C-alpha cells in the first residue's frame with residue numbers, strides 16, 4: 001500500500017472516499033483528515049481488509065463499496081484460467097473481507113451482491129479476464145448507485161429543513177462515509193445549493209472524532225455554516241433553543257426500526273425527545289436489515305482501548321486502566337421520528353413501514 005499525498009487541506013477539492021484506479025483500489029486515508037489528504041493504492045484483499053478494519057475508510061456505504069472492490073482484487077489475483085477456481089477464490093475473498101468489521105450491514109450486503117454476481121458470471125464459462133472485467137462492473141455499479149441513492153435521500157430529507165433552522169448531527173454521515181453527498185448530510189448540501197441557511201451543529205464524536213475531523217471539515221470546505229461541539233454540549237444547545245432537528249446516519253436498522261449508529265447517538269436521541277426535537281435517521285435501503293429482528297440482535301463492534309487512552313498519540317489516561325470502547329450503540333425505535341431513505345420516508349410502526357420500502 002503506498003500513499004499519494006495531494007497536498008494539505010488548504011487546497012481542498014470535493015473528496016472521493018473510495019474509487020477504482022484502473023488495476024487497484026484507491027482509498028482516501030480518513031485517519032489523517034483534516035490535516036492531510038493522502039490517497040492510498042491498495043492491490044490485495046488483505047490491504048482492503050486492513051483499510052476497513054483500521055478505519056482508513058469508514059462509514060457504512062463506503063465500507064461496502066471498498067469491500068466490493070476488494071472482492072474484485074481477489075478475482076484478479078487468481079492466476080489459473082478456470083471459472084470454477086476463480087469463483088472459489090472470489091467467494092473465499094468475500095468471506096475474508098466480511099470479518100473486517102461486524103456492525104455496518106452494508107459490508108455484508110455488498111459482499112453478498114458480489115458473490116451472487118460471481119456465481120452468475122462463472123456459470124457462463126468465460127475466461128478469467130472477462131470474469132474479472134464483469135465483476136469489476138458490478139463493484140462500479142454499487143459505487144455509482146450509491147451516489148444516486150444518496151442524492152435521492154437528500155431530496156427526500158430536504159422538506160424537513162427550513163431556512164434558518166439549527167440542525168445537530170453526530171459522527172460523519174457525509175460524502176466521506178459514502179460514494180458522494182452522504183446520507184445525513186445530503187440534505188445539508190442540497191439546502192445550501194438552494195440558498196437555505198441551515199446552521200449545522202456537529203458533535204465532535206469521541207473517541208475517533210469523526211464529527212470534528214470529518215463532518216466539520218466537509219461542511220466548512222463546502223461553505224456550510226457549521227459549529228463544532230464537544231460531545232457533552234448537546235443538552236445545553238438544545239435547552240437554548242438552538243436546535244430544531246437532529247439528523248444522523250446509521251450502520252444498521254433492525255426490522256423493528258431500532259438503529260445502530262456511532263456511540264453517543266442513543267444519548268442524543270434521548271435528549272432530542274426530552275426537548276421535543278425531531279430525530280431523523282437517513283440511510284439507503286442497503287442499511288436496513290429485515291433479517292435482524294431488533295437492535296439487541298445487532299453485533300456491536302468493540303475497538304482498541306488506545307482509541308480512548310491515547311487517541312491521536314497523546315496519552316490521556318493512566319497505563320493499565322480498564323477501558324470499554326464500543327464503537328456503536330442502539331437507539332430504540334421509539335426515539336426515531338422518521339427514517340429517510342431513497343425510496344421515501346417511513347415512521348412508526350416500523351415493522352410494517354420498513355417492509356413497505358422493499359415492496
Ligand SMILES: CSC[C@H]1O[C@H](OP(=O)(O)O)[C@H](O)[C@@H]1O
Pocket residue numbers: 058059060061170171172173174177178182183184210248249250251261262263327
Ligand atoms: C452513512 S454511514 C455513517 C455511519 O458510519 C459511522 O461509523 P464509522 O465511522 O465507525 O464507520 C457512523 O456510525 C456513521 O453514522
